[in-house]
Amino acid sequence: MKYHALIHTIRKGIILAIGSTAMLAACGGDGEPDSSAATTTSPSSPSTPSKTAAEMCAGLENLEIPASAIGLPTTGGTVSSATLVASTETGNISGEYCKVLGKVHPVDFQAPDIRFEVDLPSNWNEKSVHFGGGGLDGTIPTTTGYATSSLSFLGELKTVKTPLARGFVTLGSDSGHQGNASEGTFLKNDEALANYAGEHVKKTHDVAAYLARTRYGKSFAHSYYVGGSGGGRQGLVAAQRYPADYDGVISTFPASELLGLSFAMGRVSKASLAPGGFITSAKAKVLTAAVMTQCDALDGATDGIISNPGACSFDPSTLRCAGGADTGDTCLSDAQLNTVNTMATPLATKFDFANGIRTIAGYNILSGTDFWNSYYFPPLGLSPAAAVSDPASGQASFFYAFPNALVNFAIARTQLVDIMSFDFSDPGALTARTQAVSNMVDATSTDLTTFKQRGGKLILQHGQSDQFIPAQMSIDYYNRLVTRYGQATVGEFVKFYLVPGGAHGFGGQFEGGYDALTVLDNWVTSGNPPNKLVITDLNGATAGRTRPLCEYPAWPKYISGDVNSAASFTCTQ
Numbered sequence: 001m002k003y004h005a006l007i008h009t010i011r012k013g014i015i016l017a018i019g020s021t022a023m024l025a026a027c028g029g030d031g032e033p034d035s036s037a038a039t040t041t042s043p044s045s046p047s048t049p050s051k052t053a054a055e056m057c058a059g060l061e062n063l064e065i066p067a068s069a070i071g072l073p074t075t076g077g078t079v080s081s082a083t084l085v086a087s088t089e090t091g092n093i094s095g096e097y098c099k100v101l102g103k104v105h106p107v108d109f110q111a112p113d114i115r116f117e118v119d120l121p122s123n124w125n126e127k128s129v130h131f132g133g134g135g136l137d138g139t140i141p142t143t144t145g146y147a148t149s150s151l152s153f154l155g156e157l158k159t160v161k162t163p164l165a166r167g168f169v170t171l172g173s174d175s176g177h178q179g180n181a182s183e184g185t186f187l188k189n190d191e192a193l194a195n196y197a198g199e200h201v202k203k204t205h206d207v208a209a210y211l212a213r214t215r216y217g218k219s220f221a222h223s224y225y226v227g228g229s230g231g232g233r234q235g236l237v238a239a240q241r242y243p244a245d246y247d248g249v250i251s252t253f254p255a256s257e258l259l260g261l262s263f264a265m266g267r268v269s270k271a272s273l274a275p276g277g278f279i280t281s282a283k284a285k286v287l288t289a290a291v292m293t294q295c296d297a298l299d300g301a302t303d304g305i306i307s308n309p310g311a312c313s314f315d316p317s318t319l320r321c322a323g324g325a326d327t328g329d330t331c332l333s334d335a336q337l338n339t340v341n342t343m344a345t346p347l348a349t350k351f352d353f354a355n356g357i358r359t360i361a362g363y364n365i366l367s368g369t370d371f372w373n374s375y376y377f378p379p380l381g382l383s384p385a386a387a388v389s390d391p392a393s394g395q396a397s398f399f400y401a402f403p404n405a406l407v408n409f410a411i412a413r414t415q416l417v418d419i420m421s422f423d424f425s426d427p428g429a430l431t432a433r434t435q436a437v438s439n440m441v442d443a444t445s446t447d448l449t450t451f452k453q454r455g456g457k458l459i460l461q462h463g464q465s466d467q468f469i470p471a472q473m474s475i476d477y478y479n480r481l482v483t484r485y486g487q488a489t490v491g492e493f494v495k496f497y498l499v500p501g502g503a504h505g506f507g508g509q510f511e512g513g514y515d516a517l518t519v520l521d522n523w524v525t526s527g528n529p530p531n532k533l534v535i536t537d538l539n540g541a542t543a544g545r546t547r548p549l550c551e552y553p554a555w556p557k558y559i560s561g562d563v564n565s566a567a568s569f570t571c572t573q
Contacts, residue, residue, distance in 0.1 A: 053122040056215055057084040057098035063214065070104065070206045072199050077104040077116075077207050094144050094164035096122040100211060104173075104203050111191035114200050116173040117143050118208045120215050125167030128212070128220045129517070130205060130246075132227015132234040133172070136405065137196060138179030141172035141231070148228030148252050149520075150513035151463050153505030154538040160515050169220070171208040175200045187409035197440040198237040201225070205245050222524055226517065228252035228505060229469065236443035236477075239458055243451035248524045250459045250516050253469050253504055256477050257353065259406065259438040260360040261469060263424040264347045266403035268380075269387070270420055271342040273400070276326060276335035278384045283329055283336065284372040290319060291368060299500070300558030301568075304542075305509045307500035308555050309367035309464050316340045316366065340365060346472075350426040351435065354442040361472035369465045373507040379467050398468070410437050444477065446484045448493070457523045458494045459516060459530070463502025465509060471498060478552060495530050496552040511538045514549065534566045 051059075065077035079102040087096040098120040103113035117140045131141040132148065141147075144164055146156050164170045176195025177186040186192040195203070209219045225238040225246050232254025238246045255261050271277050279287075295312035296302050306312055321331035332340065347360040363369050371379045381387025381397030389396045404419050411417075411433050427434050448458070462474040478496045501510030512535035522528045533549035545564035547556050550571035561568035 053096060053098070054084045057082050057100075057120070060098065060100055060211065060214065063102075063211075065102070065104075065207055065210055069210045070203050072202050072206075073107050074203060075105040075107060078102055079211075092144070094119075094121070094162045095167075097144075097164055098122070098215065099144075102207070104200075104207060106176075106191050106195075108189065108191045111189050111195070112177045112186060114173050114176045114195055114203055115140060115178065116171065116204050116207060118211050119143050119164050119170045120211065121164055121167050121169065123167050124169065124216055126216075126218075126221040127167070127521070128169040128171060128208060128223045129163040130201070130208070130223065130225045130227075130238070131170060131172035132225065132229075132231020133175050134228070134230040136179075136184060136402075137175035137230065138177055140174050143170040143172045147226035147250070147517070148231055148505070149226050149250050149516035150535075151228075151252055151461060151499050151502045151505065152511040152513045152538045153228075154511050155513070157513050157515065157536060157538075160513075163226075163517060166517075168224075169208060169212055171204055173200050173204040184405040184409050187405065188413045193410055193437075194440065198234060198241065198443075201234055201238055202242050202245065205242070222247045222521075224248045224250070224517070224520060224524075226250045228254075230255055230258075232256075233258055233443045239448055239451045239456060240443060240445045243448070243454060243456060246451070246456065247454070248457045248459075248520045250520055251461070253462045253466050253471075254443065254460070254474065254477075255469050256443045257357060257360060257473055258441045258443070259434070260347070260349075260353045260357060260442070261473070262403040262406045263349070264360040264362075264470075265399040266407070266419050266422065267347050267424045268339070268343050269397060269400045269403070270424075271339040272380050272397075273384055273387060273420065274335060274338070276333055277339045278387075279332070279336050279339055279372075279380070280329065281372040283332060284370070286330055287316065287319060287332070287340070287365075288368070288370055290314065291366060295367060299555070301563050303558075303563050305501035306368040306464070307547075307557065309364050309500070312367040314366045316344075343371070347424060349424075351431050353435070353438040353444070355444045355446070357442075357444055361470040361476060363467070363470050364464060364472075367464075368501065368509065369467050370503070370507055371467045373503075406437070410441075444480075446477075446480045448481070448485075452485075452489075452493045455524070456493060457520060459497070459520055460494060461497040461499065461516075463499045463504065463508055463512075465501055465503045467507060468504040474498075475552070497533075497549050498552050498555070499535060499549070500547070500555060508539075510542070510545075510547065512536060512547070512549075513538050 060082035063079040067074050067076040081101045083099045085099050100118045131143050176192050213219050223246050225235045227235045232251040235249040235251035239249045291314045294314050295306045298311045299307035319332045321327045321333050324334035326333035343363045343365045345362045349358050377398045379399050382395040386395035387397035387400050391401050408415050408417050462471045464471050481490050499512050502508045514535045519530050534546050535549040537545045546566035548566045548569050548571050550556050554571035554573050556569040557572045
């Protein structure tokens with residue numbers, strides 16, 4: 001299969017990525033090393049105020065970045081180009097900045113470089129925003145645009161400026177491979193896998209800190225990581241593994257249990273692609289309509305949004321075709337009901353993923369999640385045949401392609417494993433390797449002590465109707481944090497929001513946006529925690545309606561008044 005197509009298709013924020021060892025410890029996340037990290041070499045040419053922005057930018061051209069400036073093993077980095085972009089350039093909405101492209105070179109010459117972009121604004125606010133990736137990565141995020149700070153890929157509120165336009169240094173990388181890597185085979189290289197798993201987070205941050213010191217004469221006063229899906233997982237990695245480098249993280253619908261998630265997707269694919277198990281879009285409409293009819297009004301308003309999924313207990317067997325055989329688009333056969341139930345129930349394993357996890361959450365298919373209204377990449381594919389086709393077709397199944405890539409190249413490291421006969425609850429002889437990969441790529445550690453002690457703040461958020469990553473996965477992670485630290489302590493540095501009707505940035509009943517970066521920045525710099533937030537729907541037909549953004553476990557209950565106004569709802573438990 002051409003997995004580069006899958007990589008590229010998901011690039012703008014859609015599903016997954018992570019990290020490894022050594023931290024750089026410095027107040028404010030400025031990238032200075034602690035005693036366990038490599039010694040940081042100061043730039044030989046600090047900024048000179050008398051130089052123009054163009055001259056300062058040109059001075060970065062062909063700059064060699066020493067390996068000692070990067071807190072994980074590399075052979076250094078190289079700036080490939082440094083270009084001053086004028087504020088008046090066509091299409092530029094982010095002001096004047098120096099666009100720096102370059103590469104971080106591996107220790108293993110057979111591993112790919114990490115390609116990065118660092119954008120250095122002429123009007124710097126002394127802060128940085130690290131953009132997360134997604135899917136199998138393979139391209140650099142659009143660091144001149146918007147990070148996934150809200151829950152929608154449909155854009156941002158008109159009043160919101162890009163981080164670069166606000167004066168943040170912005171940075172991102174391809175995670176250590178390009179999207180044209182043949183069929184995901186980069187995962188077979190140990191260093192490339194480690195980079196994809198998350199070491200690129202640390203390496204890219206340290207390169208950006210070095211460039212900032214070179215350009216401005218000092219590094220970041222505050223450093224933030226913002227990402228959704230795979231980038232959301234990378235954000236958790238930043239807080240868990242590199243807490244000295246980051247003061248704040250926005251983690252949106254994170255694929256925290258990456259390997260377990262891929263196994264759950266594989267399990268669903270086996271049911272969907274079993275004889276008669278595939279559910280067409282026509283049948284799906286019958287299912288979602290029946291769920292809405294039963295559960296929409298349970299939150300007080302009939303508005304096309306199920307705000308309290310916990311109260312919705314739809315029984316899919318009420319849609320069973322007579323005799324259990326497929327008799328048309330108005331009902332579900334027994335094989336299709338098995339697919340629904342497989343999606344709705346968790347994957348229970350006979351082994352431990354990282355941090356002792358044995359249960360991977362199921363999807364909210366029985367409380368509003370739509371797997372067929374796809375914007376980038378069909379979760380289940382457009383047909384059984386298309387599901388296993390080349391992802392470049394745009395009709396293939398992500399739920400098939402993603403586990404297929406990880407099982408074959410990260411775990412088995414061969415193309416000989418047929419995931420349709422693979423036991424996702426018990427991988428047998430591959431169990432030890434599965435656990436090793438899980439320890440690399442999963443962002444499930446609850447040890448945020450260093451992050452918290454340094455004053456770090458985490459905004460965790462997920463849509464209740466996410467069709468790629470179950471909302472329950474984030475609920476489970478948050479609850480494990482509460483178990484470890486207690487509710488009061490967690491509330492001091494973590495805010496968790498569930499958005500009813502929100503999907504994976506697209507395809508939901510309520511695709512919400514709000515200025516989360518400002519909320520995070522105010523929390524970090526001024527000590528003002530998020531309070532009474534309002535989120536706005538960006539879907540075309542319903543754009544502009546608002547809801548209160550309720551801190552978990554509260555949800556927005558309709559009281560009275562305009563059903564499209566947040567003022568008509570109250571956060572309740």
